[in-house]
Structure formats: structure tokens, C-alpha cells
Amino acid sequence: MKKLSLRTRVLTGAAVVAALGAGTFGAMSASASTPAAAPAAVQADAANRNLQQTTHLTVAAATKAAQATLDAAKKENQRVSVAVVDRNGNTVVTLRGDGAGPQAYESAVKKAYTAVSWNAPTSELTKRLAQAPTLKDIPGTLFLAGGAPVQVKGAPVAGIGVAGAPSGDLDEKFAQAGVASLAK
Secondary structure (H helix, E strand, C coil): CCCCCHHHHHHHHHHHHHHHHHHHHHHHHHHHHCCCCCCCCCCCCHHHCCCCCCCCCCHHHHHHHHHHHHHHHHHCCCCCEEEEEECCCCEEEEEECCCCCHHHHHHHHHHHHHHHHHCCCHHHHHHHCCCCHHHHHCCCCCCCCCEEEEEECCEEEEEEEEECCCCHHHHHHHHHHHHHHCCC
């Protein structure tokens, strides 16, 4: 038997691998197109404790709160960004005020996320860092004053974050104005 050249052996091996791959892909594609049996429908209701109801701000309410926050800052000639997140920390609305710095947007989102996550104003949370300094290492959080939770019956349903004023106290004052607007 004649010995094949290295080039011929490599090309032959590549062809075999390609053929096997195509066969495997075809088998997988064929099995993927076969419909699986539909799972049986499950009846669930709040009475049997399989469901939980939660309260969320509407986009209209979140926008109202963000605008009220921005208006409060504008009255004091402050250029800020505002973020409103839902109970799960997902951003619902952001507004960047005229002249707000580029860092303000991301900081506002993180402050809102932090406030709703711990159901507390971020100015209060900064005090907890003395006992638990690793809190600041949690992704997506920012432990600076300027975030306020929105609560219904004591439970957090949203968070409002503000960034861009010269102090966190001002940022938080404006966030509280947004929270207060929801009670009107």
C-alpha cells in the first residue's frame, strides 16, 4: 500500500470531520424540529400560595416622579440626572437635566438601585459601611447620598436616584421631592 502524503492525510481527515459534523448537525436539527409534548397546564391562584402579587409603578407615575425631581433641582439651579427603577432594580425612566455631567446618569441609576434594594435612603446606607465595608462591592450599587425608596405599606416598589448636585444631601432632597410627588 502506498503511503499518503501529509497534505493528503490532512485533507482527508478534514473531510471526514466535516462529514461527521454535518451528520451530527443534521441529526440535531431533525430532533430539534420534532415537537415536544406540551406540559400539562397548571392551575395556580393566590389562595394556594403559588403566586405572589406585587405593586409596581406605572411608566406614567415613574415619569411624573422623575419630572418632579428634575423640577425641584432646577428651582435650585442644579444640573442633575434622575433615574427611577422598579422593585427589581430595572430602570423604568431616566431624565438627564440640561447641563448635567456625564457621570450623573450612571450614578443616578446606581443610587436608585441601591435605595430600592435595601428599602432605605442611600444616605442612611452609607452609615452601614462602617460595620460592613464589603457592601460597597455588590455590583450595581453606589453608597452615596442621593437615592430614596418609594414605598407602599412599608415595602419598596421603586427607587429614585439623583446625581449631579454638588452634594449628596441635595441629590437626596431632590429624590425625596420625586417620592413626595407620587402622594399627590
